Amino acid sequence: RKEVEQDPGPFNVPEGATVAFNCTYSNSASQSFFWYRQDCRKEPKLLMSVYSSGNEDGRFTAQLNRASQYISLLIRDSKLSDSATYLCVVNANTDKLIFGTGTRLQVFP
């Protein structure tokens, strides 16, 4: 089983739609979780950290489910500018961050 697993997509959604991505992780001892966004041929940038209680930042909501070992990202009212690859990131053994392959989102007019 991969340490961090994501559906590669692409998810093609119209503007204004709500879209959700899930990410599963294998190490039950993982403590830190993040969502990053990566635009084509650019570096990954932190979108948001994922807290145990869940957290929201504008149109973006992140959730953590420790029992099932997955995190999720919900994007409401999608914008064209949300088109990117979303990377799930989990720490391993408190020493390094493990990146998923990413889920590609394409928002169309």
Add this chain to the structure above:
Amino acid sequence: ETGVTQTPRHLVMGMTNKKSLKCEQHLGHNAMYWYKQSAKKPLELMFVYNFKEQTENNSVPSRFSPECPNSSHLFLHLHTLQPEDSALYLCASSQYRGTTEAFFGQGTRLTVV
């Protein structure tokens, strides 16, 4: 404007060349990383430095040689690379290794010919 800067942004080198990638972070972080990103693959962690000490070498071939002279600078020395080493090489830093978010430089796109 980024807190982590990498040079050069693009590099084309022959298999017999020696070159170096440079990374500098202006964030006061204690940990620095080299990642490799190839097409259709997740980011692969190569090296981790924590307080200038190398704490991780993720089975990287010896043709890649890191150097961390201080907590703000990180180098990746390259020699006798193979065409399959062509990729985007990303430097990142974090306040503490592993448990805090990492901030990335813009990367060096390397092509080995």
